Amino acid sequence: MASTLSHSSPQPYSLMGLPRELRDMVYTNVFHFASPTSDPATRQRKLDCDAGYSAIIHLSTISFDWLDLMRTNGLIADEMRQIYRLPAYHNSTTDQTWSAQLTLNNDEYTLAWISLPCPSSCVRHLSIDFKINLTLSMFGHWDNDSKDKPGNIFKALLELLKQVACHGPNITVSETLRQPIVFETISLNISFADEDRPYLMSSGPESVYILAYGKRRIYSHLIGDIVTACGNHVLEDKVRHISIQGPKSLGSQKTDITIARVEETNQK
Incomplete structure (x- = not known):
């Protein structure tokens, strides 16, 4: 009688089949925000603010592999939260804030994400530390054409907010979120990059004008x-409340702006 030998094919390894120590190593390796890339197109995007104006934004490349892995199952999500110190439920303001x-710099923006503690479905607040690099050669560029219409800085901020609300933090990709983000609060902390570097400014009445009135006007x-x-x-479909803090050198107080919500009731 001929006997047949059965050869069992090797079973593919699964993440859950690894010891917990090795799984923790996997979680640690996939959890990183900075991911170097050789393709500059993935790190740069043009903001089409209107028909006659556009700005370039450079984005620090972000890897979201850890979020995709966290969605695999509940056990992996719990283990990853322990490694990343992420809360299971994003209830506090800190947990729900992207920073x-x-x-x-002139016509170019650089956006670097400091903190992304929650996925887009849980985020409620956006905090932006906005640094403006104002130089003598480019002074007035942003305000010369802003009479009786929004200035270019605001148009760029509005377009950037639209991109973040539709795409999340990775605005260089074309994929859109399942549900656009509506931030409850946007905190905007404005400062000027040359405030503490007066040696970059030429002496004389013109520099005094730029340091005093010029910055105040832009702000x-x-x-x-x-x-x-x-x-x-x-902004009502993107944010509920805006908190603005200006440069301390200008003596401007913090400004809180709440967007009035008008609820319409249909009477039959």
């Missing part, structure tokens, strides 16, 4: 644009 540093125009946008309900 970013935005730097403006006040940005606040005025946001207030107008709130009154015109431009």
Whole structure:
């Protein structure tokens, strides 16, 4: 009688088949925000603010592999929360806040995410540390054409907010979120990059004008644009409340702007 030998094919390894120590090593390796890439197109995007103006934004590349892995099953999610110190339920303001540093240099913005403690479905607040690099050569560029219409800084911020609300923090990709984000609060902390570097400014009346009135004008125009946008309900589908803190050197107090919500009731 001929005997047949059965050869069992090797079973593929699964993550849950590994010891917990090895799984923790996997979780640690996939959890990183900075991911170097050789393709500059994935790190740069043009913000089409309107028909006659566009700005370039450079984005720190982010890896979201850890979120995809966390969605595998409940056990993996619990183990990853222990490694990343992420809460199971995002109830506090800190847990629900995305924080970013935005730097403006002439026509180019650089956006670096500092903290992304929760997925887009849980985020409620956005905190932006906005640094403006104002130089003598480019002074007035942002305000010369802003009479009776929103300034270019505000238009760029509004377009950036639209991108984040639709795409999440990874705005360089074309994939959109299942549900757009509506932030309850946006905190905007504005400062000027050359405030503490007076040696970059030439001496004389012109430099005094730029340091004093020039910065105040840009800051006040940005606040005025946001207030107008709130009154015109431009931001109501993206944010509920805006908190603005200006440069301390200008003596400006913190400004809180709440967008009035008008609820319409249908009477039959």
